[in-house]
Amino acid sequence: xxxxxxxxxxxxxxxxxxxxxxxxxxxxxxxxxxxxxxxxxxxxxxxxxxxxxxxxxxxxxxxxxxxxxxxxxxxxxxxxxxxxxxxxxxxxxxxxxxxxxxxxxxxxxxxxxxxxxxxxxxxxxxxxxxxxxxxxxxxxxxxxxxxxxxxxxxxxxxxxxxxxxxxxxxxxxxxxxxxxxxxxxxxxxxxxxxxxxxxxxxxx
Amino acid sequence: xxxxxxxxxxxxxxxxxxxxxxxxxxxxxxxxxxxxxxxxxxxxxxxxxxxxxxxxxxxxxxxxxxxxxxxxxxxxxxxxxxxxxxxxxxxxxxxxxxxxxxxxxxxxxxxxxxxxxxxxxxxxxxxxxxxxxxxxxx
Numbered sequence: 001x002x003x004x005x006x007x008x009x010x011x012x013x014x015x016x017x018x019x020x021x022x023x024x025x026x027x028x029x030x031x032x033x034x035x036x037x038x039x040x041x042x043x044x045x046x047x048x049x050x051x052x053x054x055x056x057x058x059x060x061x062x063x064x065x066x067x068x069x070x071x072x073x074x075x076x077x078x079x080x081x082x083x084x085x086x087x088x089x090x091x092x093x094x095x096x097x098x099x100x101x102x103x104x105x106x107x108x109x110x111x112x113x114x115x116x117x118x119x120x121x122x123x124x125x126x127x128x129x130x131x132x133x134x135x136x137x138x139x140x141x142x143x144x145x146x147x148x149x150x151x152x153x154x155x156x157x158x159x160x161x162x163x164x165x166x167x168x169x170x171x172x173x174x175x176x177x178x179x180x181x182x183x184x185x186x187x188x189x190x191x192x193x194x195x196x197x198x199x200x201x202x203x204x
Numbered sequence: 205x206x207x208x209x210x211x212x213x214x215x216x217x218x219x220x221x222x223x224x225x226x227x228x229x230x231x232x233x234x235x236x237x238x239x240x241x242x243x244x245x246x247x248x249x250x251x252x253x254x255x256x257x258x259x260x261x262x263x264x265x266x267x268x269x270x271x272x273x274x275x276x277x278x279x280x281x282x283x284x285x286x287x288x289x290x291x292x293x294x295x296x297x298x299x300x301x302x303x304x305x306x307x308x309x310x311x312x313x314x315x316x317x318x319x320x321x322x323x324x325x326x327x328x329x330x331x332x333x334x335x336x337x338x339x340x341x342x
Contacts, residue, residue, distance in 0.1 A: 008226050008299055008306045021233060037229050043267075045306060046229040053229060054243040057236070 006040035007049060013041045023057070025068045026114050033060035062104050069110070070101050072117035081120045089127035090116075207261045208279035209298050214305055219252035227307045234311035239287060247310065256285040256294055267297045280308055284315070291317035 006014050020034040035056040038049045048054065073083060083097045090112070100109050116122055121138050128134040218225050225248055227235075235241040241250055250256075260283060267278035280297040295309035 008304050010299075010302055019229070023237070045226065047226055048229055048232065048244065051244060053232065054245075057242065061242070 006038065006043060006045060007047055008045045009040060009043040011040055011042040014038050015041065019053075021057075023060070025061075025064055027068060027071065027117070029064055029068050029071065031060045031064035033057045065110055066101060066104050069097070069105060069113050072113050073097060073101060075117065076120055079120065081123065086116060086120075086123050089123035091126070205264060207281040208264050209281050209296065211259070211281075211283075214296060214298075215252055215254065217305055218248040222248045222252075224303060225305045225307065228309075231307050231310045234309070238312045239290065239292070239310070241310075247307065251307075255287060256283065256292070257287055259283045259285040259294070265295075282309075284313055286319065289317075289319075291315070291319070 004014065005012055015038075016036055017039050018034060018036050020032060022030060022032050024030045033053075033056040035048065035052040036050075037053065038047050039045075040047070076083070076086065084094075086092075087094055087096055096109075097113075099105075100113070105113065119142070121142055125131070125135045125138055214225075222245070227244055227247060232244065232247065235247050239250075241247045262282045262284055265280045265282060267280050278297055278299065280295050283294045285292045285294055291313045293309055293311050293313040294307075297306050297308055298304070299306070
């Protein structure tokens, strides 16, 4: 259906234009989509009258998603995580991930793969039936890995502060990269009656 | 001056007559980029489900294009809102002649997020956490 009026102000002073937009998936995989919009020359409103933007975006996104899932699977394999294990740990039907790679996946599948891609150890928690103690232990272990990893890296500085008082013990760990703090454990303690001990992890 | 339009009416329209809600294309692209709302329907559904959390009216601005066009004043209501820890900016205007609503902006706020926590991943601002005694291995 050809629309000749601005849907907002009803002006007939409109024209069709083609727009091309770049976008990217969470890992930075780029993709482009092209669509037609209706530009109102009176009220400056640009509208996607036939949902052409949505259609073009979804088609481009769907296609890019397959590459994205494929890349996550390759990264996981390189780190020693097998797809068979991931499927079993999350109780997914066998060959689900293979199907996602070849046929694309749902938004839920994409969310799961994105999380597993950056935190593959979530599979361990799933494999233990989402046990809270296992989850807490894994989070602490991974936080420790992060701190040690940052302490030994050339572009991060790690600071660990331990504050103790009669009432509480607070451990604060900060990882700083390019003058930006990017991770922390614990919260800022009360400042009264604190015996302050500070440790700075040195580069290995 | 308070908002010119009833936001409750707007939410109701998103829910019941979404066809009367038009989304300015740059606003749609921003909503997609910054908030992961991919389509028109996603945006309208999000608004209808009261997704603009803790919305706060900021100001009303004249919709310049309408004034130039017909010499009549239409008002754009501007709001701050939160969605999770994202601090957003939302602007809408209604055409009284045909009842159509226009989402003019749906993007991240330029202003500093007043709720930015001092101690959470990726958002530490306190200098107490900055490394201050760098000791290189000798």
